[in-house]
Amino acid sequence: MAQLSDDCFAFGGPMMSVDEAVGIIASRVAKVEGVETVPLAGADGRILARDIAAPLPLPPFTNSAVDGYAVASRDLPKTTEQAFKVTGRVAAGSSAGKPIEPGHAMRIFTGAPMPEGADTVFMQEDVRLEEEKVVLPAGLKPGANVRPAGEDIPLGHAVLTAGRRLRPQDIAVMAAFGLTHVDVIRRIRVAVFSTGDELVSPGNTRGASQLFDSNRFMLMAMLRRLGCEVSDAGIFRDERASLAGALKQVAGQHDLLLTTGGVSTGEEDHVKAAVESAGSLVLWRLAIKPGRPVAMGIVAGTPLIGLPGNPVASFVTFVHVVRPIILALSGAAQEPLVPMPVRAAFSYKKKIARREYVRVSLRRGGDGVLEAVKFPREGAGLLSSLADTDGLVELGEDVTQVTPGQVVGFLSYAHLIN
Numbered sequence: 001m002a003q004l005s006d007d008c009f010a011f012g013g014p015m016m017s018v019d020e021a022v023g024i025i026a027s028r029v030a031k032v033e034g035v036e037t038v039p040l041a042g043a044d045g046r047i048l049a050r051d052i053a054a055p056l057p058l059p060p061f062t063n064s065a066v067d068g069y070a071v072a073s074r075d076l077p078k079t080t081e082q083a084f085k086v087t088g089r090v091a092a093g094s095s096a097g098k099p100i101e102p103g104h105a106m107r108i109f110t111g112a113p114m115p116e117g118a119d120t121v122f123m124q125e126d127v128r129l130e131e132e133k134v135v136l137p138a139g140l141k142p143g144a145n146v147r148p149a150g151e152d153i154p155l156g157h158a159v160l161t162a163g164r165r166l167r168p169q170d171i172a173v174m175a176a177f178g179l180t181h182v183d184v185i186r187r188i189r190v191a192v193f194s195t196g197d198e199l200v201s202p203g204n205t206r207g208a209s210q211l212f213d214s215n216r217f218m219l220m221a222m223l224r225r226l227g228c229e230v231s232d233a234g235i236f237r238d239e240r241a242s243l244a245g246a247l248k249q250v251a252g253q254h255d256l257l258l259t260t261g262g263v264s265t266g267e268e269d270h271v272k273a274a275v276e277s278a279g280s281l282v283l284w285r286l287a288i289k290p291g292r293p294v295a296m297g298i299v300a301g302t303p304l305i306g307l308p309g310n311p312v313a314s315f316v317t318f319v320h321v322v323r324p325i326i327l328a329l330s331g332a333a334q335e336p337l338v339p340m341p342v343r344a345a346f347s348y349k350k351k352i353a354r355r356e357y358v359r360v361s362l363r364r365g366g367d368g369v370l371e372a373v374k375f376p377r378e379g380a381g382l383l384s385s386l387a388d389t390d391g392l393v394e395l396g397e398d399v400t401q402v403t404p405g406q407v408v409g410f411l412s413y414a415h416l417i418n
Contacts, residue, residue: 031331034186046184057150073142193233243274261309290380291317310380339409346374
């Protein structure tokens with residue numbers, strides 16, 4: 001179970017910036033204990049537990065980069081073309097069997113090991129054949145079209161470091177080393193629940209004044225994409241005592257509690273009081289839109305994050321608050337979200353000292369430049385504004401307005417939820 005000290009919540013006062021709030025909590029959570037060994041084929045997305053140094057050079061032997069003819073550089077034609085007798089043939093996966101003779105060439109194919117004594121390869125399209133000889137042009141540099149052993153990765157080089165979230169290309173590197181298993185951090189265990197008498201789970205009977213719970217399923221899907229082990233704790237009703245008891249029970253079995261709804265300051269928002277009863281909580285009003293009411297606290301040593309009930313606000317705050325904390329809990333290197341510059345095709349005004357995220361779709365303008373088109377309606381409760389757009393335009397704290405043609409930073413959903 002991840003442990004979090006109470007002192008990191010001794011902050012209050014005015015609205016806190018997103019970076020400040022996340023920096024405080026991410027720096028105070030302790031990385032989970034526990035390492036497991038998994039097959040290489042199942043390691044994608046997992047957090048590497050130990051550094052990996054190259055157990056062999058890549059490539060492991062000097063080989064030809066092209067189909068062609070191998071020669072010794074001492075025999076290279078200097079000023080005019082020259083005919084070489086072809087003695088031998090080396091295919092990928094085989095060996096020459098004998099050294100190359102002076103003044104001779106050897107037929108060779110891409111990936112085949114270089115014959116002893118040969119260090120240069122002529123591409124087959126640059127030569128011509130005359131009976132049992134090959135005519136090689138002048139001017140080729142020694143070592144051309146050859147991949148030396150260790151050219152890609154030298155023996156002993158620290159290729160992958162602990163804390164890296166493994167990607168398919170990292171899997172390829174380990175496979176090239178001949179590895180079959182890898183040590184990774186165990187999955188972060190997260191319990192997800194919603195609060196509110198107005199919610200019912202899909203599949204249950206919905207009352208006339210009730211809504212089907214969508215946030216819980218969205219958050220569970222996003223957590224799984226981050227490699228978490230997710231428990232569906234269902235819907236907790238608006239009753240403080242039972243909510244507090246349920247939190248205590250769930251906390252001891254998980255590294256993080258994640259809830260949506262009931263974290264604002266209204267008299268029917270019971271999460272704050274329940275957490276204060278079960279543990280401790282300071283309601284951080286983050287300077288972010290959508291998503292200002294975000295609660296962070298601890299229950300039995302387990303971090304708790306309470307996200308807003310509106311789905312867009314819940315999505316945005318997950319990306320910018322929960323995601324970095326998941327990485328911190330797993331000991332992973334933080335992965336900053338770098339916006340892509342695009343041209344705004346909309347006007348917008350905002351308050352200073354608050355970060356805002358605008359839902360947009362991308363299109364290509366008449367001049368070929370990518371443009372961001374704002375979703376036509378406002379509102380943090382519009383699920384269609386997430387489903388029908390491509391990502392978010394990030395407007396920093398110092399921005400007060402956007403005008404058409406202005407360059408803005410775009411964050412793609414494809415990047416945000418992986």
